[in-house]
Amino acid sequence: MPNRIDQKFEELKSQNKKALITYIAAGDGGYDLTEQAVLAMEKNGADIVEIGVPFSDPIAEGPVIQAASLRAIRDYHTTLKGVFELVKKLRTQTDMPLLLMLYANTIFRTGTDYFFEKCREVGIDGVIVPDLPFEEHDEFQDAAERNQIYNISLVTPASTGRIAKIASQAQGFLYCVSSVGVTGMRDNFDTDFDAFFSEIANASNIPYCVGFGIRDGKTAHRMSTYCDGVIVGSAIVNKIGEHGQQAVPEIAALCQELRAGLDQA
Numbered sequence: 534m535p536n537r538i539d540q541k542f543e544e545l546k547s548q549n550k551k552a553l554i555t556y557i558a559a560g561d562g563g564y565d566l567t568e569q570a571v572l573a574m575e576k577n578g579a580d581i582v583e584i585g586v587p588f589s590d591p592i593a594e595g596p597v598i599q600a601a602s603l604r605a606i607r608d609y610h611t612t613l614k615g616v617f618e619l620v621k622k623l624r625t626q627t628d629m630p631l632l633l634m635l636y637a638n639t640i641f642r643t644g645t646d647y648f649f650e651k652c653r654e655v656g657i658d659g660v661i662v663p664d665l666p667f668e669e670h671d672e673f674q675d676a677a678e679r680n681q682i683y684n685i686s687l688v689t690p691a692s693t694g695r696i697a698k699i700a701s702q703a704q705g706f707l708y709c710v711s712s713v714g715v716t717g718m719r720d721n722f723d724t725d726f727d728a729f730f731s732e733i734a735n736a737s738n739i740p741y742c743v744g745f746g747i748r749d750g751k752t753a754h755r756m757s758t759y760c761d762g763v764i765v766g767s768a769i770v771n772k773i774g775e776h777g778q779q780a781v782p783e784i785a786a787l788c789q790e791l792r793a794g795l796d797q798a
Contacts, residue, residue, distance in 0.1 A: 536683055537630040537658045538705040541580055542740045542761065551795045552706075552742055552762025553753075555769050555788065556583040556634065558601035560611025562773050562780065564619050573785040574769070575629050578792025583661060583766070584620065586635035587611050597767040600774060613643060617655050624656040632685065634661040637672070645673060649680040659683035659705050667699050690729055700736040707741035709733060709760060730759040749787075750794025757795050765791060 545552055555574045559567050571582050585598065587605040605611040613635075620631060633652065640648045640662070652660065659682060665672065670684060677684045683705035688696050690710070700707055709730070733741050743756050744764030753763045765787075772783040 534681070536681065536705065537628065538581065538632075538683060541630050542706065545580060545762075551757045551760075552580045552740070553578055553788070553791055553795055554581040554583060554742055554744070554762055554764040555579045555791075556585060556598075556744075556764065556766030558585040558587055558598060558605055558770055558773075559616045559619060560587060560605035560609045561601040561770065562604070562778060563609050564611075564615060566773070566778060566780070567619060568623060569781050570769075570773075570784050571623055571631075572626060573781050574788050575627055577785045577788035578795075579629075579788055580762070581630040581632065583632045583634045583764070584616065585766075586613055586616050586633055586639055588636045588639060590636075595767060597771050597774065601770045604774075613639060617651055620657060621655040630658045631656065632659040632661060633657055634663070637662050637665045640673065645676045649673070649676040649682050652682050653680035657682060659685050661685045661687070661708060663687060667695070670702075688733065690725075693729075693732065696732050697736040700733065700738070700741075703737065703739055706739055706761070707733065707737050708764065709741050709743045711743050711745045711747075711756065726756075726759050733760075747791075750790040750797075752794075753791045754794035754797050763791070763795065 542552065557567055557570050574582055587602040589606065623631065667686060673684055685705055685708050686699050686703040687708040687710055688699050692699065740761035742762035742764050743760050744766065747753050747756055747763050747765045748768040756763050768787060769784055772787060773780040776783050
């Protein structure tokens, strides 16, 4: 059975559209709020959703997502088991590609084989493990492939010279980090995008999407000119930090703005 990620990018290509990939921290505001937000994001233009598994030490994250992880763990007692139950419930309502973004220790602690079997069982299509170096991706690769789960690879501006090697083994899409550093909304980017994406374009045989720093329709449109889609996390998560249980309409409106930016000629 084809992976939903591949199917989605083929569909978008046929429509000459760019992908909108959004992120939400599971359990921030409670599982019900996460469920409502995921469905609202799909309804308002998101093509793929990354569901973040809260972690006590999210080293790749900036203050917005760090705060969301803390709220999810401290205030709502979010667990991986609960996240799997959330995904299982979502799968009765949507067939969109769903990814888990989590740290390697969570997988090791759970048991690699069990983790990926559970991903397949509930309907996860891919995982993003930001603290797993490419040179160590074999730690998970066999278990992921046995269960038809894509292990999404990341490249950063610091990956120069290694991009071709990483891209040659990438699955689903290549996650291109816009800037060196942690996640978060940015006013300015200091990366030479022409050089960065030129190297990626020459190396990648699969779609590549850019994340870290995209906050609105304007930045989404600007960044989409370099790649096949954009990834938006902190700007979404910030809506929950600001609006709590009333965040879903705000998230929906932001997705509409992002979608309009991507679809702008």
